[in-house]
Amino acid sequence: MNLTSPATVRDLLARYGLRADRRFGQNFLVEAAYLRRIVEALKFRPGEIVWEVGPGLGTLTRALAEAGAKVVAIEMDRRLEPLYAETLAGLTVELRWGDALRFDWKSLPPNSLFASNLPYNIATPLITELLRAGRFRQMVVLVQKEVALRMTAAPATPAYGLFSLRVQYHARAERLFDLPPGAFFPAPKVTSSVVVLWPHARPDHPALFRLVEQAFTQRRKTLVNALKAGGYDPARVVQALEALGLSPNVRAEALSLAQFELLLAKIS
Numbered sequence: 001m002n003l004t005s006p007a008t009v010r011d012l013l014a015r016y017g018l019r020a021d022r023r024f025g026q027n028f029l030v031e032a033a034y035l036r037r038i039v040e041a042l043k044f045r046p047g048e049i050v051w052e053v054g055p056g057l058g059t060l061t062r063a064l065a066e067a068g069a070k071v072v073a074i075e076m077d078r079r080l081e082p083l084y085a086e087t088l089a090g091l092t093v094e095l096r097w098g099d100a101l102r103f104d105w106k107s108l109p110p111n112s113l114f115a116s117n118l119p120y121n122i123a124t125p126l127i128t129e130l131l132r133a134g135r136f137r138q139m140v141v142l143v144q145k146e147v148a149l150r151m152t153a154a155p156a157t158p159a160y161g162l163f164s165l166r167v168q169y170h171a172r173a174e175r176l177f178d179l180p181p182g183a184f185f186p187a188p189k190v191t192s193s194v195v196v197l198w199p200h201a202r203p204d205h206p207a208l209f210r211l212v213e214q215a216f217t218q219r220r221k222t223l224v225n226a227l228k229a230g231g232y233d234p235a236r237v238v239q240a241l242e243a244l245g246l247s248p249n250v251r252a253e254a255l256s257l258a259q260f261e262l263l264l265a266k267i268s
């Protein structure tokens with residue numbers, strides 16, 4: 001069964017009386033070459049468990065299982081249930097029904113693996129939760145290009161912000177390749193990208209992210225004023241910036257992750 005053929009996808013949807021539902025971010029991958037590259041990007045041994053969010057029609061799920069993975073897939077749209085008897089027949093796939101944002105990712109063992117063509121509307125909060133859980137050795141995610149650019153952005157660039165720091169604190173992130181809207185059915189309005197994440201074994205750092213979040217609440221303000229509005233002592237922030245060789249008028253977007261960590265140490 002070739003799930004990357006738009007004709008097959010149309011036929012499946014019609015036979016099961018389904019429509020791709022926007023609310024669930026349902027854009028199904030229909031380009032075999034991109035699917036292969038996603039599977040190749042994930043480094044797993046035969047029989048290893050791979051966690052997937054949003055199997056949809058089972059396209060990536062099938063490709064992973066055929067490549068030797070045991071897939072555990074979390075899907076929220078129960079309408080898809082009858083279809084899996086056909087698209088995932090005979091493969092080692094376990095389905096769990098529910099919202100991936102409410103799933104207890106901390107319950108996974110360390111060194112777990114993750115791959116997903118993520119629903120666009122949950123990509124940022126879900127990636128944040130997956131990284132905070134600290135259970136993954138590698139993650140391959142297909143996201144909107146704009147989200148991929150934020151994940152990999154360097155300081156002082158337009159895409160740089162809270163999410164860049166969140167991702168880069170927890171992992172090495174690399175944007176592997178882009179996919180045009182036509183790689184999906186139905187075609188989304190935007191370009192997508194595949195990002196590979198190699199998490200560091202590093203626990204969450206709530207105090208650091210409180211600081212970073214406050215720093216970016218008003219991007220146009222100086223860092224000192226943004227932090228003052230969040231209850232941080234402005235005199236200490238100015239002093240700390242001086243000690244780091246930074247101007248008291250600096251904005252949050254100019255600071256690297258290492259500089260935010262030093263700033264926190266100096267004002268705590």
Ligand SMILES: C[S@@+](CC[C@H](N)C(=O)[O-])C[C@H]1O[C@@H](n2cnc3c(N)ncnc32)[C@H](O)[C@@H]1O
Binds near residue numbers: 059098117
């Ligand atoms: C972009 S589609 C990907 C489908 C398929 N994996 C593919 O590559 O063609 C996103 C999938 O995530 C599911 N989904 C949306 N929100 C979800 C959530 N909060 N938790 C679990 N699955 C969700 C949708 O129903 C849909 O199947």
